[in-house]
Amino acid sequence: MNFVNFFKNLNQSALKGVTDPIVRARINILFYMMSLTLVFGLILTIVYIIYGPPLQLIRIVVVMGTMIYGFRKLILFNDYRPSAHIVLIIINMLVWSNIFLIANAISIVTVQYILLSSTISFFFLNGRWGIFYSLLSLFPVFIYFSLNGINDSAAFISGQQASEPIFIAVMMFNFFQLIFINYHFITGFYLALSQLEEARKDEKELNEQLREAISMAENSSKAKSDFLSTMSHELRTPLNSVIGMSYVLLADNPREDQAGNLKVLHFSAESLLALINDILDFNKLDYGKIEMEKVGFYPAELLGRIHSGLKYQADEKGLSFSLNLDDKLKEIAVIGDPTRLLQILFNLVGNAIKFTSKGEIGLSVQLIDSDNEYVTLAFTVMDTGIGISAEQKKIIFEPFTQASSNITRKFGGSGLGLAITKQLLEIHGSHIELKSEVGEGTTFKFEIRYKCAGSAEITVNSLLEANVLASEDITWLNVLVAEDNAMNILLMKKLLASWNVKAEFAPNGLEAYEMAKEKFYDIILMDIHMPVMDGYESTKKIIAFYADKPEAPYLIALTASVANDIYNKIKLAGLNDYVSKPFNPTELKSKLINFSRLKSKQD
Numbered sequence: 001m002n003f004v005n006f007f008k009n010l011n012q013s014a015l016k017g018v019t020d021p022i023v024r025a026r027i028n029i030l031f032y033m034m035s036l037t038l039v040f041g042l043i044l045t046i047v048y049i050i051y052g053p054p055l056q057l058i059r060i061v062v063v064m065g066t067m068i069y070g071f072r073k074l075i076l077f078n079d080y081r082p083s084a085h086i087v088l089i090i091i092n093m094l095v096w097s098n099i100f101l102i103a104n105a106i107s108i109v110t111v112q113y114i115l116l117s118s119t120i121s122f123f124f125l126n127g128r129w130g131i132f133y134s135l136l137s138l139f140p141v142f143i144y145f146s147l148n149g150i151n152d153s154a155a156f157i158s159g160q161q162a163s164e165p166i167f168i169a170v171m172m173f174n175f176f177q178l179i180f181i182n183y184h185f186i187t188g189f190y191l192a193l194s195q196l197e198e199a200r201k202d203e204k205e206l207n208e209q210l211r212e213a214i215s216m217a218e219n220s221s222k223a224k225s226d227f228l229s230t231m232s233h234e235l236r237t238p239l240n241s242v243i244g245m246s247y248v249l250l251a252d253n254p255r256e257d258q259a260g261n262l263k264v265l266h267f268s269a270e271s272l273l274a275l276i277n278d279i280l281d282f283n284k285l286d287y288g289k290i291e292m293e294k295v296g297f298y299p300a301e302l303l304g305r306i307h308s309g310l311k312y313q314a315d316e317k318g319l320s321f322s323l324n325l326d327d328k329l330k331e332i333a334v335i336g337d338p339t340r341l342l343q344i345l346f347n348l349v350g351n352a353i354k355f356t357s358k359g360e361i362g363l364s365v366q367l368i369d370s371d372n373e374y375v376t377l378a379f380t381v382m383d384t385g386i387g388i389s390a391e392q393k394k395i396i397f398e399p400f401t402q403a404s405s406n407i408t409r410k411f412g413g414s415g416l417g418l419a420i421t422k423q424l425l426e427i428h429g430s431h432i433e434l435k436s437e438v439g440e441g442t443t444f445k446f447e448i449r450y451k452c453a454g455s456a457e458i459t460v461n462s463l464l465e466a467n468v469l470a471s472e473d474i475t476w477l478n479v480l481v482a483e484d485n486a487m488n489i490l491l492m493k494k495l496l497a498s499w500n501v502k503a504e505f506a507p508n509g510l511e512a513y514e515m516a517k518e519k520f521y522d523i524i525l526m527d528i529h530m531p532v533m534d535g536y537e538s539t540k541k542i543i544a545f546y547a548d549k550p551e552a553p554y555l556i557a558l559t560a561s562v563a564n565d566i567y568n569k570i571k572l573a574g575l576n577d578y579v580s581k582p583f584n585p586t587e588l589k590s591k592l593i594n595f596s597r598l599k600s601k602q603d
Contacts, residue, residue, distance in 0.1 A: 070083040081124070100140065240491070252498075295336075306342065307321065329377075360384055374451055376450075384441040385441055473596075479592075480525070483505065484529075512538050523554045555575045
């Protein structure tokens with residue numbers, strides 16, 4: 001019993017760490033084949049010691065010694081290949097010695113050895129070794145027939161050999177080995193096929209689970225996006241009234257005490273809007289839905305407006321805010337996305353003002369490279385604020401992260417500004433550099449490469465030209481406003497009345513369509529989400545009605561929606577332009593003035 005357990009342990013040692021069924025079959029075949037050969041060889045050694053002949057004894061001793069070496073390697077190293085080579089060398093030695101030393105003939109045992117050599121070499125090694133060992137075992141046969149001729153050659157088995165017990169035993173043992181090898185190899189082969197089939201079934205189940213997980217993730221993502229879009233719409237609609245009304249009241253010559261309160265209200269509403277926009281922009285960036293505009297603009301003019309827009313915040317904190325522009329920038333026009341550049345710089349300069357209690361803020365822009373087609377601008381934003389530690393630098397650009405919780409409590413903010421800035425710069429093919437020391441201030445640097453623009457490619461930017469456009473005459477315009485929200489209707493009435501623009505109102509898309517059929521309006525301000533008939537359907541009907549008329553109304557969408565495909569839907573519906581709610585009233589006014597200018601040129 002102990003011997004059986006010892007033998008099983010040896011077999012487990014040879015198979016240790018091996019999982020491939022084909023490899024396990026090969027190791028098992030060699031293990032049992034070599035074990036039985038050693039037992040059978042021991043019996044033959046005893047027989048040859050007693051009965052001779054000496055040559056057979058010498059041969060069996062060599063076989064036993066070599067076999068023990070190969071058996072040891074198989075158990076210790078779990079690699080069947082060296083042992084397979086040793087077995088094949090032994091078999092070929094037996095073939096050669098049988099033909100030329102022992103039998104001096106080609107007996108059936110020799111043929112069995114040749115079959116074993118071919119079988120083992122192909123089953124255990126690769127095709128090249130199979131051919132090599134097969135030819136090595138057949139080569140002495142060719143030599144034998146070449147030396148003796150076919151007629152004088154003794155082949156297969158003689159009557160004398162057939163009557164010898166040792167010969168019969170060796171012959172039967174070889175047959176057994178051939179059967180054993182084929183059985184175990186085929187068993188291992190079918191086991192491998194079975195495991196492969198199970199693996200395919202498991203893979204199919206895993207793929208199905210993966211598809212379900214992907215579908216759930218996509219549904220979750222869509223639900224998140226839809227939720228943000230819906231909540232944004234619900235938040236932005238009343239916020240539009242708050243911002244718009246505060247603008248109207250500020251423009252209505254309020255008392256000094258009222259103006260202060262209105263400014264606080266207006267600033268708070270715009271801060272809330274900035275927070276909503278940050279969250280929505282990050283969501284769009286996270287899903288790769290941000291589309292960059294390609295419009296012509298003057299960087300120097302944009303930067304001047306940014307400086308003017310933020311200077312009052314710096315002045316309120318007693319900070320010096322300087323703008324240093326390269327002289328070469330004054331006449332340079334580029335094609336790019338001014339809104340995104342505005343957003344990047346507002347984030348960086350806004351943070352600089354927020355985190356600086358005394359000292360100065362600096363915005364510097366230099367032209368570092370230019371040719372006939374492209375220019376490269378280097379932007380630097382510096383401050384003398386609280387600074388950022390080495391540990392905080394590692395996480396400062398992560399979303400919803402600020403340098404510490406104390407900063408969130410003291411300064412506020414969502415922690416999205418720098419994350420959005422970093423991603424917007426990556427879309428521009430750029431990256432941001434940060435240098436900062438705690439208590440000594442912070443410097444941000446980045447570069448953007450723009451394509452040069454001609455004067456004809458420059459578009460009017462409402463926010464940049466608000467003061468210039470304020471004196472334009474738009475009182476002759478007939479405007480139809482399609483809007484269902486009572487507060488927004490009140491806002492639009494006051495806003496348009498402050499510009500002396502005649503306006504009529506429709507509470508839904510169907511009435512807007514009916515009114516547009518009865519009377520021609522120069523401009524139709526079309527809300528997108530309305531009862532009875534939405535803005536898209538109403539727009540399509542109005543466009544179809546005026547298709548054969550000499551002129552058609554200019555359609556501007558008013559939407560608080562921020563769905564990723566909203567702007568594509570606006571274009572497909574045929575609307576000429578859009579204004580996102582909450583809108584800066586000067587932006588809407590500039591849209592009206594642009595149309596007025598275009599109309600005047602046509603007339």
